[in-house]
Amino acid sequence: MDKFIPYGRQFIDDDDKKAVLEVLDSDFLTTGPKVKEFEEALCKYTSAKYAVAVSNGTAALHIASLILLNPGDLVITTPNSFLATSNSILYAGAKPIFVDINEDGNINLDNVIKLLEKNPEIKAVYPVHFSGNPVDMEKLKYIKENFNVKILEDAAHAIGAKYFDGKIGNSKYSDITIFSFHPVKHITTAEGGAILTNDEEIYKKALILRNHGMVKENFINKEMAYDKKGNVNPWYYEMQMLGYNYRITDLQCALGISQLKKLDYFIQKRHEIAQTYDKAFKNTKIKPLYTFNPNSAYHLYVVRVDFDSLNITKAELFYKMREFNIGLQLHYIPINRQPYYQSLGFGDENLPNMYKYYEEAFSIPMYPGLSEKDLVYVIEKLLKVLK
Numbered sequence: 290m291d292k293f294i295p296y297g298r299q300f301i302d303d304d305d306k307k308a309v310l311e312v313l314d315s316d317f318l319t320t321g322p323k324v325k326e327f328e329e330a331l332c333k334y335t336s337a338k339y340a341v342a343v344s345n346g347t348a349a350l351h352i353a354s355l356i357l358l359n360p361g362d363l364v365i366t367t368p369n370s371f372l373a374t375s376n377s378i379l380y381a382g383a384k385p386i387f388v389d390i391n392e393d394g395n396i397n398l399d400n401v402i403k404l405l406e407k408n409p410e411i412k413a414v415y416p417v418h419f420s421g422n423p424v425d426m427e428k429l430k431y432i433k434e435n436f437n438v439k440i441l442e443d444a445a446h447a448i449g450a451k452y453f454d455g456k457i458g459n460s461k462y463s464d465i466t467i468f469s470f471h472p473v474k475h476i477t478t479a480e481g482g483a484i485l486t487n488d489e490e491i492y493k494k495a496l497i498l499r500n501h502g503m504v505k506e507n508f509i510n511k512e513m514a515y516d517k518k519g520n521v522n523p524w525y526y527e528m529q530m531l532g533y534n535y536r537i538t539d540l541q542c543a544l545g546i547s548q549l550k551k552l553d554y555f556i557q558k559r560h561e562i563a564q565t566y567d568k569a570f571k572n573t574k575i576k577p578l579y580t581f582n583p584n585s586a587y588h589l590y591v592v593r594v595d596f597d598s599l600n601i602t603k604a605e606l607f608y609k610m611r612e613f614n615i616g617l618q619l620h621y622i623p624i625n626r627q628p629y630y631q632s633l634g635f636g637d638e639n640l641p642n643m644y645k646y647y648e649e650a651f652s653i654p655m656y657p658g659l660s661e662k663d664l665v666y667v668i669e670k671l672l673k674v675l676k
Contacts, residue, residue, distance in 0.1 A: 297473035327542035335458030339492035346469025349482035350377035418447035421586030445469035446588035476548035502532025
């Protein structure tokens with residue numbers, strides 16, 4: 290195999306290119322009408338009332354945490370995520386509490402509930418829909434209805450995923466849901482993210498924080514905002530809070546609009562690949578993270594292997610597969626064991642499932658452009674190396 294097969298990559302077609310080129314010929318390249326159009330399309334797809342598109346998924350998490358949290362707040366989250374999830378808690382001056390995961394890689398919400406019952410000082414819960422597979426939404430609903438905590442759904446992996454009475458992103462059982470549109474995700478805006486909510490106040494705050502904390506209405510400084518006859522000074526803008534330049538461009542949102550139209554097709558292709566893998570690995574040493582779930586968006590296809598029973602380490606597997614031009618990846622290193630987090634006093638948490646998962650798990654190629662030939666090749670080489 291001459292070409293390299295990565296664990297994930299974007300799918301760009303002529304419609305996507307045309308959409309971007311049309312913006313290049315328009316009057317707006319940065320923040321213009323396509324941003325609002327993309328936000329409206331996200332709301333229509335997910336059934337959320339409001340969406341705010343931003344420069345990346347981390348920016349979405351940062352803004353969300355600034356809105357939901359206060360300095361010193363205790364926030365339950367998972368150790369099995371990209372750093373940005375818990376980093377955003379730190380950005381807001383709050384403190385994460387890491388709770389162990391289930392066998393499917395998602396946070397154990399039973400343990401979360403037990404912790405909430407014991408500690409009324411906990412102010413928020415940040416679950417991650419890991420790999421695109423929704424957390425137990427019945428239990429998230431229970432938390433929403435029975436505890437006075439803020440809930441943020443990190444759905445960076447999960448646009449297009451479903452659950453018992455809706456789509457991930459509708460924020461029915463949370464205050465905010467965030468998406469990521471990085472190239473390896475389901476749809477891409479090159480870089481980008483979004484905040485979705487049903488709360489108008491959260492929506493308005495997110496808009497201001499996205500744009501330097503600036504507003505062009507509802508002014509506080511009346512003397513500077515208006516002339517002597519009560520007219521609004523047309524040049525006037527006002528910074529009402531400490532915000533950030535987390536704006537997204539019309540170029541990116543044009544691509545996002547085009548990509549969103551293909552999302553259901555992308556999910557279908559991912560489901561087909563997952564079912565092929567499931568069948569191929571049946572009765573082998575390779576164990577899929579969970580049995581096929583039609584509600585999962587399958588951002589990742591994660592498998593587990595007991596390397597102690599083999600004559601190969603996980604590192605050796607990664608190197609060997611790269612010799613065959615196949616890219617594997619690890620999602621994720623336990624966040625609490627990162628040196629920076631250890632410097633803050635983390636690292637000694639009792640998280641046996643997370644640590645065992647880290648020893649066994651890895652992600653294999655999963656993306657809509659993965660051809661049947663490539664898929665067969667990946668399966669053949671993986672089984673051969675792990676024979």
